[in-house]
Amino acid sequence: MSIGERALGASTRPLPVTRGRPRRRWLPVLALLAPSLVFLALFTYGPVVRVIGQSLIIGRFAGDGTIGFGNYHRLFADPHFARAALNNLVYAAGTIVPSLVLALALALALRETNRFTALLRTFVVMPLLIPLVAAAALFSFILLPGEGLLDFYLHKLGIGMVNWLGDPDYALGAVIAITVWKNTGYYMLFFLAGLAGVPQDLVDAATIDGAGTWRRLRSIVLPLLGPTFGFVVPIALLNALTQVDHVVTMTQGGPSDATSLLLYYIYQQAAQNNDTGLAAAATVISVAALLTLTLTSFRLIERGVHYES
């Protein structure tokens, strides 16, 4: 049992209903899970099998397909794919670390509810409520060279013009900044929820024992936030792979592949080049990487939580 569950006072006593004969125990469980399982089979498990199959069929047209690893050979020989994978690693690190650190810092600073902190929270959470394509529309203007908002105010400070989205050195950074702006509020809400589960008397006791702010954070608050990290980190990892809407609408992966990400590459191959085999192979590799990374982070965090308890 994790700390979070213990803090919430949950008990793990089995219900009387589960004490019947083994055959009868399956019935309610099956009935309750069946609706979800049907849709999961159709749109989660089925597609994984299907995409592996699609990735192994060589030849662009159905019918002349032979089975083999040709798509994977083409994929690994494609410099655009290598660039997209590398960019995605930078994008993941560049979005997850700053937005989680910021979110936790803001949650700690704004955890006490009064009118002022509520207003500040509102500002930080607002980007969560708009589509990433809407954020892209706003930032298309903010980052516009010359008359755009950033240049307009930087010029007043005497700083020169930068073509944020047009310069291969800055474009990925600009895309990362938009994602951090968009996600921080979302993670902050989860941290606020986690902080609300930290018993105040525990913190007070530590204060009386002479523990400083940093010490209380490290020894009490962060360990108790373990379960929160347990689902915020996987969500953040997933976002790093799936949030590419602004790349689709703002940069189209450019300039010269500087903002191409894995899912954008897949979208390009599937929607623009009609190369299902290559898109499927890229999907298999991306999903495998995501599963490995997420399960690893999940394990590490879970283990951390158990050690602390």
Place this chain on the structure above:
Amino acid sequence: MRVDGRHLALLAASAAALLWAVPFAWMAVASLRPGVPPDIASLTPAGPFSLGNFALAWTSGDFPLWYLNTIVMCGGILAVQLATVSMAGYAFARLSFPGLDLIFSAFLLQLLLIPPLLIVPNLATLVSLHLYDSLLGVMAPYFASAFGVFLMRQTFRAIPRDFEEAAMLDGASIPVLIRHVLLPLARPGLVAFSIVSVTAHWNEFLWPLMALSSPSHQVLTVGLASFASGAEAGSAWGVVAAGTFLVAAPLLILFLVFQRRFVSSFIFSGIK
């Protein structure tokens, strides 16, 4: 000393929060400025102001249709999800038998394997089910929700068993137990899930972009993307701001009105 640190933290948080609000401030100000003013970037212009950009955006885009399609999509997804996640959440929170943990892990896989990631096989599935280019086709992959099941499992677990045990002694069946005993107590979890679900699907872009082709089936995000690229090409930034506002406004307004509820629904400490 302690008070000072707290004030500093609050000051830094205030600065960050104000910076966070700048794109919204620009959107609001620019959307009200007619024509193509040279200082369109200014957050404190002198005027004049008008609602002309909204009229322009409304007539050059298909906003009524996009709103309707988006509402049908979000409502349909949520209605089915509330049923599926309550049922599965209960099973994982309260029932126990060998292999249940394994099935739960299998459920959690869906947290990762979301439709935009599986574009290629999911499109093939939609075609074979004759659901390509239909709103039902966009909705169907979301009818099961691992996130919802996870949230409801946690919510149900936080509810003391005494209520259920009393109802069970009175002979209540599992469906009655879920609907009349647990769900009323699980409202914070249900509200939190609904907010997250509607927000996610209102804002989703890549999957509807791929799964729909007819203009008559488009949703707000896809409509905005084509609308904005047209207006940007003409440097009509006021119109872009107005169109973006039209897409973002419904959720933003709901959030501002029910702000405390929204935030506190995520902070479901409330086992009262």
